[in-house]
Amino acid sequence: MGLFEKVFGSYSERELKKLTSNLDKIDSFEEGLKKLSNEELKLKTEEFKNRINNEETLDDLLPEAFAVVREASVRVLGLRHFREQLMGGIVLHQGRISEMKTGEGKTLVATLPAYLNALSGNGVHIVTVNDYLAKRDSEEMGSVYEFLGLKTGVIVHGLTNIERREAYNCDITYGTNNEFGFDYLRDNMVVYKRDKVQRVLNYCIVDEVDSILIDEARTPLIISGEGDKSTDFYKVADFFAKSLKSEDYTVDEKSNSVILTEEGLKKAEKYYHLENYADAENMQIQHHTVQALKGNYTMKKDIDYMVKDDEVIIVDEFTGRLMEGRRYSDGLHQAIEAKENVKIQKESKTLATITFQNYFRMYDKLSGMTGTAQTEENEFREIYGLDVIVIPTHEPIARQDTPDLVYKTQVGKFKAIVNDIAETYKTGQPMLVGTVSIETSELLSALLKKKGIPHKVLNAKYHEMEAEIISHAGEKGGVTIATNMAGRGTDIKLGEGVVEVGGLKVIGTERHESRRIDNQLRGRSGRQGDPGFSRFYVSLEDDLMRIFASERFQSIVEKLGLDDDDVIESKMVTSAIESAQKKVEGNNFDIRKNVLQYDDVMNQQREVIYGQRAEVLEGEDLKAQLEKMMEEVIYNAVNTHMNSDKDDMNEDIQKLLAYLEEIYLPKNIITIEEIKSMNIEEVKAKLISLARDLYDAKEAQISSEQMREIERVILLRVVDTKWMAHIDDMDHLRRGIGLRAYRQQDPVQAYQFEGSQMFDAMIHGIEVDTIKYLFHVHIQKAPEREQVAKETTTNKTDDSLKKEPKTRKDKKVGRNEPCPCGSGKKYKNCHGLNE
Template sequence: MFSFLKKIFDDNERELKRLSQQVAKVNSWEKTMQALSDDELRAKTAEFKVRLNTGETLEDLLPEAFAVVREASWRVLGLRHFDEQILGGIVLHQGRIAEMKTGEGKTLVATLPAYLNALTGQGVHIVTVNDYLAKRDSEWMGAVYKFLGLSVGLIGHGLDFGDRKKAYAADITYGTNNEFGFDYLRDNMVLYEEQMVQRPFNYAIIDEVDSILIDEARTPLIISGQGQQSTDLYYKFAQVVPRLRAGEDYEVDEKARTVAPTEQGVTKVERMLGVENLYADTEGDDLSHFLMQALRAHALMQRDRDYVVKDGQVLIVDEFTGRLMFGRRYSDGLHQAIEAKEGVKIETESQTLARITFQNFFRMYKKLAGMTGTAETEEEEFRNIYGLDVLVIPTHEPMIRVDHPDVVYKTEEAKFKAVLEEIAQCYRRGQPVLVGTVSIETSERLSALLKRQGIPHQVLNAKYHEKEAEIVAQAGRLSSVTIATNMAGRGTDILLGGNPEFLAKEKLLRQGKDLAQVDEETYESVLKEMKEQCAAEHDQVVAKGGLHIIGTERHEARRIDNQLRGRSGRQGDPGSSRFYLSLEDDLLRLFGGESISGVMERLGLEEDQPIEHGLLSRAVENAQRKVEARNYDIRKQLLEYDNVMNMQREVIYDQRREVLVKADHKETVLGMAELVLADYLDTYCSENVLPEEWDLKALQMVLEQTFFPPRMITQQDLARESREELEQFLKEKVHTLYEEREGQTEPEHMRELERVVLLRVVDSKWMEHLDAMDELREGIGLRAYGQHDPLIEYQREAYEMFQGMVARIQEDTVHYLFKIQLSPKKPQRKSAFRNVIAGGDGADDGPRQPYRRKGKKIGRNDPCPCGSGKKYKKCCGR
């Protein structure tokens, strides 16, 4: 193991040594750039673009271009890139991950490769974890780009179409991973090419790359539409499930986060609901599905850990960042089950319109790079899934933070008692302390205990996210106590002594000033005063040991613990950290095994007596490795299944894009018509049977349903000597009929109709296919019991389903275009598709009446009325 680690570090050192030659080249340009005027420095951008067009590469330009950015940054921001930051910039340009510790200036590093790659004119995306950082960085670093003549865009929530398109057209675009991903999905749902906002993906730099590519990899981006499901059953099951007993009526596996009803539990539920069989379809409702989601909501999902209830809404809490995930909902009815459990209004279940995982979204970029303070522990995953190498960049100043060994207590109560005592000691001596918790519930419990002791403090969790930057920026002041969940202000530095910019604004607001109206002279005067105050306080905090970090529990991933520690000891500042654990913590309880509790018992310690033991530290690390390995396997498996979906998505989206950009689809439609004809002939006039055995009556019926008006062709017309002769006859008939239909309206009207029908049919069938794939994925694991590999079975069935969807797209497109009523005049674009799908075959001449259902609605699980014996959803309801 040691030799393996040594090899990694040797490789890292060797690569850094090689890249330092590039850094020397950048430094050699510094004096030249310093001698240039602002206009001459700005003119370098146009010069670089010309040189690129005449054959030079980005690698050729790198030393000079990086030197230009360094000088521009110094003139505009007063910040000069250190050599280590230049090194980080080179790594990012090469499409790798730069691991740089907290406070090493990752935001500034990104300006170097962003500027260089923006020179190609193909766009650069800088991806952040939240809107606040995207806005801050686009304004702060944007000043450098604008000084050098490049345009900067910002993608934010609620941005209108025009501004969004303009932001994507900019040389460098800032935004969150969610915004970039959702815009991609929306672009693949538009009716006209000009409604698309994104350009082809070129180069992306992901800030906090581990958070986006690993922590969020299990959560797909989904665009949904309104579903039809009734919400009453969610309320009904929310009343039933609390009356069941854990261990008797249902079994919970906390490790795997699964829950399952026992036979006794099922019988009890059936009795309470007054139904004979919970697993039988009841008016199209799958009662067992409602029971499972109600059990998950009741037994697995915890309020103030997994979600919060705010303003009558259930909002998901990101387990890794501790942030609220606005606009995100659990799928498959789980969110509705939680809403019923909490007694808030239930939003109707949605239908998936489009979906993609971040894993497959970011792999579409020609070049991808990332920055984070903690990537090394996940290096294998970055390399295997994204093809990204991790390079650890040395710190500018030596790291002098002291990381104390973990302290383990028998009970949670004893642990919190010790945590409170340490906080009180730090507070009394004036040392700032940041306390990390894994849940909102724990942060609020700790806050209540501190209030009782009269210790002033700030709480930062998803409930108070609006004050995030402000709280974190002041967490390094004398005697400050800050309790934070994992969201602890990623991207905002904790400055010892306080942040002068925030303090200046705070002072002006206290004076009743409107910040927008304050003149620059007044602001600079207050800022100068605050800088002096912070500098003096900085020295006092350093003398007291810097920022002290207290962890109240180990996270599942070592990386998250390292992030918490990394808030302290930035840029050579002193600092310290210690984790307090108990045997009742989830990680140790579920994954620690017998080794930890065995040591505790053998030592025979009192409840409030702590243990610091090498074996315990190793056991904790092993527990974390177990969970990390399990989570990696889950993400890897998710990707294997999503790769199947991704190949299908790429085919559909590529064809859809072709429809958007192409003006004439007549040949495509006629080609589809010929394929549909061939399919009908295979079914009713197989080459394997004699012509006199053909089912001409059935063939005539389907031809009239799809192509021809009634009685246009007869069975006599279809009675031919050979299959080839019949096929040729029908092809000619279909082509002639389509030409006649085209003659009934303007050619451009027909082209528009073809385009819109194609798009709408593709979208409609793709939505149905997504639902069907969800159903397949849900039950595919059971194939393992039949000695079949679930993934191979999934790939095989998914392919068959995709082929079936393509056939239905062809048939429906042809049906609508041959049967829809045509208007002699060209309609307005927005109404071009009105009634195309809902309007039936359009064969009559009078105005069409809206369709009204006669009799009871057919449930998706009801027998299909066509008499096939299949469920409606598997037959005509597809």
């Protein structure tokens, strides 16, 4: 601690001092509220809403509203908010992160700002890490809100659209980050406004904010459709990868990549019958090979993924939970499926995507709570504009945190851990043993079985089961092995007689890449002033030490000549471990920041597209906007085709008319000679006049009401189709953009510049296709939007759609023969048809 902090206190202490007057005001209302009947207390909600309508602010209402929630909580739950919990609630209302240790009652804290902000009528979202916690918290805390006249909803997997809409229309809505994010994406794919489920993103409280906004921020949310790429080549590439020897490739564990050596490249060229593996024309082969190498040599079964019911399921590296429904992108999942010899699913096509960073930054006000946020304070501030305020514990922490014990080998380390568990088990002191992988938890379980020590293994596959197991982990004589932070969000309460034997003992089987995850494990012990104990065991063979510890440290340890059973305990070791963790944390921050820099480009474009969709869904009259599009298309066409100094313009005008005939112009309605007799501005005016007349005639034929509906659905359809293709194009651009660094070019800047050009081209494509569809669509009945959408996809004027094959009756066309339609392609490639 520096001199400044000694004199003036830490940042959090200084900020908390500013809250004192509000805390005193809250306390001042308590006696008066106690005298009110239940009905009178409930009427306070309507009183607050009226005061907001009379221009009082939420800040004005805070002291009394918090006091009302506290009184309601006492009557409904029998729980009275501590002064520290009131502090946490004020910090959350201010749009900040409230760091409160495990067991300090964060779930109850959230009721204070949730109630206050719900009074505005715009809704409050409380985000948790799994469905079980969302259900549990909505039921327990919902009783307080219901008592005060507010409605509570919960968003979990498996709800219908109607159920989701009802939940979002409640005053306070609980749910998981995945459900909220996917609902946002789905809302921006609907054809009717009535199918949207979310309201405006007003105020959000993120529980376990570090897990959601930091740990999961590297993986974007993606809604996928089935692609049409072949799965056979994954098996071919997998066979090649498995045939290699160790000298044919090198594994870079820091970057999690595999690179072929010179010998490996020669084998690849021989295997695939290539002259030069590195040629650009072999990019598809390179891509499959890279993923096969990564799948075989960096992705580990029961650590990165599990095989369950003939399916590869990702294991969350931070929680050890199975991520059902999530798949690795870019063909890596298929490569692992080939490796494990299970059914290879088709590659998916991205229909919509967003990162958690950009989703949560859309809320008007964002806040969060966790037991461990301070180590990532810079990232919270830089990415989300959130600062971290550390709330003091209600009771002093009595847990004893002991120095790490470091062994030379993993064998020596696990031997020591098992001995420690066996000795502690005799005393009856309960133990929570944290592992970083399923593999480690099963290894440790096998060792304990040999010793005859009863225990429970929690791999966090089922949220309800994990919460149940973890809640009993504090009972006397209990031994619980938990992968990472499984059961997070559930308090471990000490059983009878446990305080007398020292409280809960936490044993870490290795240090995690992040200090924050280690702190979470320690924090499971010593809640609310309970006694406790924590210790980590480390070996020099652990991934963290092997990959990231300094060479100097490694060489010093080698010189000591330690045996497996020898243990090191020194400040130098602790310092080396923390230094290694800081390196990894820095790397991970850079990765997340890099993801965000790229997604920020997409986010600006996403906002434009989704904004346009919202206008269409609102049912605004689009005719003026479409007429402007019409003008843009005609201006562009004329400028492109007639912007030359050639004396003979016949060829250019011919091309202009051919182009416009494809879009809207009937043949022979205007001649080349007529156009030659005008200047460019007169040509534009004439062509626009013709377009308006033709459009008015179509509208008179269909009716204005139906035409407005057709305009809306066609614009939606075209925007969605072009946007999906653009996402794909941007993804391809990003994959190769890193190579620009070799040309001394900033990849992110290049991505921004080229992505902007591609976006402009997409917007132009939207204008052209929309006008084309509007002039060619034929409706035979009242236009339901889905019917119009179907009509537009079968319109024969769209060159991007497959042409009808003109097969000869006198000869069957073979798959590998030239297609009779005249495309010049093989029949199978042209239409994807069987013989």
